[in-house]
Amino acid sequence: MSLSSILSADAIDKAIKDCQAPDSFCPKKFFQICGLTQKSPQDIKKVFGILDNDASGYIEDEELKFFLQRFTPSARVLTDKETKAFLVAADGDSDGRIGAAGRNIFLCVKRTAKNKYDLEGV
Numbered sequence: 542m543s544l545s546s547i548l549s550a551d552a553i554d555k556a557i558k559d560c561q562a563p564d565s566f567c568p569k570k571f572f573q574i575c576g577l578t579q580k581s582p583q584d585i586k587k588v589f590g591i592l593d594n595d596a597s598g599y600i601e602d603e604e605l606k607f608f609l610q611r612f613t614p615s616a617r618v619l620t621d622k623e624t625k626a627f628l629v630a631a632d633g634d635s636d637g638r639i640g641a642a643g644r645n646i647f648l649c650v651k652r653t654a655k656n657k658y659d660l661e662g663v
């Protein structure tokens with residue numbers, strides 16, 4: 542299972558290109574461009590599973606750092622600042638890693654498109 546079986550290669554390419562410059566990564570924008578906001582909760586669960594590289598049930602900061610490379614192996618790693626901001630935004634229960642609550646953030650992003658749920662600063 543790879544992300545390209547869930548998301549279109551074109552959309553992934555666009556999303557990666559949009560945040561090529563260090564510190565330009567915005568999860569909300571990225572999820573929109575790569576098409577994740579249009580996916581079903583089931584697909585989002587699969588994506589979460591892919592990002593959770595060691596299958597611990599959580600996405601830790603070390604895994605988050607390589608977030609973009611899960612989409613495209615040649616993509617850059619996230620900067621410490623981006624990793625931290627992403628983690629803080631998606632860490633629902635402040636335990637320093639993204640678990641089930643963080644998965645809901647992915648789902649919230651999906652709702653964002655329709656309900657204008659604001660994840661500004663994410």
Ligand SMILES: [Ca+2]
Pocket residue numbers: 593594595596597598599600601604
């Ligand atoms: Ca993990």
